[in-house]
Amino acid sequence: MKHILLAGLVSLGLASSAQAGILTGANPTFNLFQAPPISGSTHMNIAYHAGFNQYYGGIGGSPDFTAFVWSAAGGAPIQVIQPNNADIRAFNYNSNTNALELITYNAQSGNGGGDRGLLTVGLDGAGLLTGSHTNTLASLPGLNGVQTMPAYDAAQNQFYSRDNGGTVNVVSRVDGTLSGTINLDLAAAGSPLLQSYTLGFDETQNALIAIDYLNAQALVFDLSGNFLGASQLTGFAGSIPNAYNTGYTNGQLFVYDGQIEAWRGYEIFSNMAVVPEPSTFALLGIGGLALVGYGWRRKRQQAA
Numbered sequence: 001m002k003h004i005l006l007a008g009l010v011s012l013g014l015a016s017s018a019q020a021g022i023l024t025g026a027n028p029t030f031n032l033f034q035a036p037p038i039s040g041s042t043h044m045n046i047a048y049h050a051g052f053n054q055y056y057g058g059i060g061g062s063p064d065f066t067a068f069v070w071s072a073a074g075g076a077p078i079q080v081i082q083p084n085n086a087d088i089r090a091f092n093y094n095s096n097t098n099a100l101e102l103i104t105y106n107a108q109s110g111n112g113g114g115d116r117g118l119l120t121v122g123l124d125g126a127g128l129l130t131g132s133h134t135n136t137l138a139s140l141p142g143l144n145g146v147q148t149m150p151a152y153d154a155a156q157n158q159f160y161s162r163d164n165g166g167t168v169n170v171v172s173r174v175d176g177t178l179s180g181t182i183n184l185d186l187a188a189a190g191s192p193l194l195q196s197y198t199l200g201f202d203e204t205q206n207a208l209i210a211i212d213y214l215n216a217q218a219l220v221f222d223l224s225g226n227f228l229g230a231s232q233l234t235g236f237a238g239s240i241p242n243a244y245n246t247g248y249t250n251g252q253l254f255v256y257d258g259q260i261e262a263w264r265g266y267e268i269f270s271n272m273a274v275v276p277e278p279s280t281f282a283l284l285g286i287g288g289l290a291l292v293g294y295g296w297r298r299k300r301q302q303a304a
Helices: 002-017 278-303
Strands: 020-033 042-049 054-060 065-073 080-081 090-095 097-103 120-124 130-136 151-153 158-161 167-172 178-183 201-202 207-212 217-222 227-232 245-251 251-256 263-270
Touching: 020 251, 042 251, 080 130, 090 151, 090 158, 090 245, 151 201, 151 278, 201 245
Parallel strands: 020 227, 042 090, 042 245
Antiparallel strands: 020 263, 042 054, 054 065, 065 080, 090 097, 097 120, 120 130, 151 158, 158 167, 167 178, 201 207, 207 217, 217 227, 245 251, 251 263
16 A cells, blocks of 8 residues: 555656657747848857856858857847957857857868867957967867867767768767767658758757758757657748758757848747646645555554
C-alpha cells in the first residue's frame, strides 16, 4: 500500500515538473533593427552577452563593413560601428571566459592575416565595440568550409559547424581541430533545403537548430542528429534568405528580414510551468495525509 501511494505521488510530481517542447508555431519576441552608417548587405548571426545584457550582430563580406550593438530590449541599436575591422561570420558569447568571440571568413585556414580565425572581440567598460580584436586561434582546420557560421557549446567547449548540407563538424575550441561529425537526419525532417552555413545551438535543450528556408521553418535536431520537430516562422513578406542571416542566442532564434531591415526574434521552445496546478497540490496533500495515516495505523498494529 505504501509503495502504491509513493508511486502515485512520484507520478504526480513528474507530471507537474517542467517539460520542454518545440512550438509548432514560433512565438515572435522582438526585432533588432539596423541603422546607418550601413556598409555591406550580407547579414550574419546574433549573439547575446550575458555579462553586459546586450546583443551583437553585423554584416559580413569585408572587415570594412558594419557591426551593431543592441540593448536587451532590442529595437534600434545603441551602437553602430563602421568599419568593424573583421570579416564577420559568427559572433558567440563564451561564458567560460565572459568574452565575446568572433569566427571570421576563412577561419578554417586562417589565410589572410591576423584578422582571420577565432578572434576575441574588443569591448569597452559598457560592452560597446572598440573595433579592435585579439587573435585567439589563427585557424580552425576542423570547421566545415570557409563561410561557416559556427555555434558555440560552452559546456563542451566546442563549436558546431555547417556548410550547406546536413553534416555538422564538431570542432575543439582549444585548438580548432575536428573532434567528430553529426549527420542530421534530413529524411525524417522531410528532406528540406537548408539555409547554408547557419546553425544554432540551444544549451538548455542540447539541440541544434537549422533553417528550412523554403518553408520558413526552424528544424530541431538532437546531438546525435535525430530530428525532433519543426517550428513555423511567421511575419516574412518575402522568402527567408537561402544563406547567412540567422543566429540563435539567449533562447531565441533571430532571422534577418530585408523587408523591415531587422533580425526578427522568435522563441521556438516552450517550457510547461514548474508550479503544479491547484488540483495537483490538493491531490499531493491528500496523498501525503494518506501516507501519514497509513504509517500511524501500521505503528498501532505493530504495537498491538
